[in-house]
Amino acid sequence: MKILFLANRIPYPPYRGDKLKIFNLAKRLSKSHELHLLTFAQTKEEFGYKPELEKIFKEVNLVYLPKWKSALSCLTAAWDTKPLQVLYFQSGEMKAQLNEILSRDKFDAIHVQHLRMSPYLKDRKDLPRILDLPDAFSLYWERRKKMQRNLPRRIFENIEQRRVLKYEAVTKDYNLSLVCSNEDLDYLKEVHRMDNIKLLPNGVDLDLFKAGGHDYGHNHTLLFTGNMDYAPNVDAVVYFTEEILPLVRTRFPDTKFIIAGQRPVAKVQALASEYVQVTGFVKDLAKVYNEASVVVAPLRFGAGTQNKVLEAMAMGVPVVCSHIGFKGLGIQSGEGAVMQTEPGRFAETIVELLSSADMRRDVGARGVEIIHSRFGWDVIASVLEGYLREVSRS
DSSP: OEEEEEESSOOOSOOSHHHHHHHHHHHHHTTTSEEEEEEEESSGGGGGGHHHHTTTOSEEEEEEOOHHHHHHHHGGGGTOOSOHHHHTTOOHHHHHHHHHHHHHOOOSEEEEESGGGGGGTTTOTTSOEEEEOSSOHHHHHHHHTTSOOOHHHHHHHHHHHHHHHHHGGGGGGSSEEEESOHHHHHHHHHHHOOSSEEEOOOOBOTTTSOSSOOOTTOOOEEEEESOTTSHHHHHHHHHIIIIIHHHHHHHOTTOEEEEEOSSOOHHHHTTOSSSEEEEEOOSOHHHHHHTOSEEEEOOSSOOSOOHHHHHHHHTTOOEEEOSTTTGGGTOOTTSSEEEOOSHHHHHHHHHHHHHOHHHHHHHHHHHHHHHHHHTBHHHHHHHHHHHHHHHHTO
8 A cells, every 4th residue: 555644743763652653653564565754843853864764654755843833823822713732733834745745646545643633634535544643632631621730721721621622523524533542432432422433552662672681579669751741741750759659668768769751841850869860861761661660650641541551561560550541451450550549559559569579570471461462563553554454445
């Protein structure tokens, strides 16, 4: 098949989030199909990644959209009812470039990444299109607005949640929409009464995150990974450091908490102490996982699934997490990850794991089995390939 990927951000380097997913899916599909990419570059430096992407895509087209221009687009929210997430990626140049590509090339299927890019092809019902959502974004905002915020933030988040919820109905304009967790899928079906939605999970690079090298003997290192300018991650590490970690340290006073992730905001950097380490960007995450006794993911809002949970499970490292991201995995508590929602029980579970190498090994081994059977990128790319063939024939 000849497939066009329309992405909101350049999928390189593939370290976290949307970039990770598109890169890994395209890398595998490129072995059997001809892939083309059209995406934004937000900095001049990102144009330097084009040669790496051309190893996967036959043609790579980049549209320059600096952050200042996106900020100007967001000002139109005063009279435009679209969500800020959509306005941020609004571009006349992107629309023109897309039209030029479609006028000269015929594609068997088009993969549109994120609700943010949905306006560009929502009306092209003559084309075979898939809209791939990272999560149910209205569910993310619904959960976020329940957190304690000052009045201006609450007003903004209530407005954005209503806008996203209304705009999300655009999913019904596509041949097929995809979402990464069963929790998000059920939510969207119920809220929007849609029947053109299916599941495409997030995945793990099993060549990078290999099981077998973890030492279950050590027991004093807790780890959180993720982009540390992402609001749910920021809230999670502050919450953990203030409300859960002190409970763990009453039993294991030597416990260290490592926060590993790029772009840590000031609120995260302020957590650094003799027992809390803020690393910033880490290139070799596999090494960091292997050095941890337990990975924690105490998110209080968000949606979809969490890469940090999947990666740790792939390496056999036990995880303690909240319900955010866990329910979408379709696993039982203890199958690689133990779910806890209350601070005291969260801390108790960590203490139980730190107290028993056998428990850590058992939970970890069950996680490895789950990941290899359902969450490897090869498996997920094969699922996406089936969806692309399905819409190409519609």
